[in-house]
Amino acid sequence: MNYRLAYAIGFHPWEDAAADPPFVAKAAQMFDREELGRQPPYGRALDLGTGSGIWGIELAKRGWQVTGVDLVEKALRRAHDRVRSASVEMKLVRGDVTALGRAGIGDGFRLILDTGAFHGLQPEEQIAMGQEVTAVSAPDATVLLFVWPRRIRPLIRGAYRSDVEAAFPAWEITDVEPSHFSLPILLEVILRPDEKWYRLRRKLSFELINR
Structure with missing residues (x-):
């Protein structure tokens, strides 16, 4: 998907997810799980393809030290405005998710x-993103x-579980869960969403082997 064009013409329906109660509740549940048994500040968080910063800001409110990365300047300008309005600390960086270094x-x-971000990339870009994420993660x-699952549709390429596994060999998929994301009926028909949240954790065995 051409995100520069989308933001240039004001087409960013993914931002509507922030006003979708089931999706917001599911995201909060997933964040809660990562924070369970700990106290803020929780550490460094990286929001890939942050767009206008909606979810990075939410993490910052919860006590994470957030860096948001995006290639689209107009999206980052919107993110700067949102960060100021939310009165939170969030670092915004123009960069490519396939070249985080x-x-x-x-x-x-x-x-x-x-x-x-991931499900819109070509296979070689997905591999590069996985390598870059591994390099910057704790x-x-x-x-x-x-x-979003891979199928023929406009705008979003999608990805299979096997694509996730290929891009993140140093990680284990621990959970695959529905996101409860909903769209206006016309976009539901066109895009046929059946998106999932994948949760991945670093493999200890991989770390030991590659020391």
């Missing part, structure tokens, strides 16, 4: 959130990956 974001991220990190 060049973005200079640092490392040690304990939570990596992707609400729609040993005990979690990835929360929002993925």
Whole structure:
């Protein structure tokens, strides 16, 4: 999907998810799980393809130290406005999710959130993104990956579970859960969503082998 064009013409229906109670409740449940038994600040969080910063801001409100990365300048300008309005601390960086090292974001991220970048990439880009995420994540990190299944549809390419596994060999998929995301009826018919949340954790065995 051409996100630059989408933001240029004001087409960003994914932002409506923030006003979709079932989706918001599910996201909150997943964040709660990562915070269980801990006290804020929870550590570094990375919001990949942050767009206008909606979910990164939510993490910042909860006590995460958030960095949001996106390539689209107009989206980042919207994110800056949202961050100011929310009165939270969130670092916003222009960068490519397939080249995080060049973005200079640092490392040690304990939570990596992707609400729609991965499933729009080509296979080689997905592999690159997985490698970059692994390079900047902490040993005990979690990835929360929002993925639409691959099928013929406009706008969103989608991805299979096998695509996730191929891109993240250093990680284990611990959970695959429905997101409860809903769309206006016309977009439901056109896009045929059946999206899932994938939860991934670093593999200890992989870490030991590759030391």
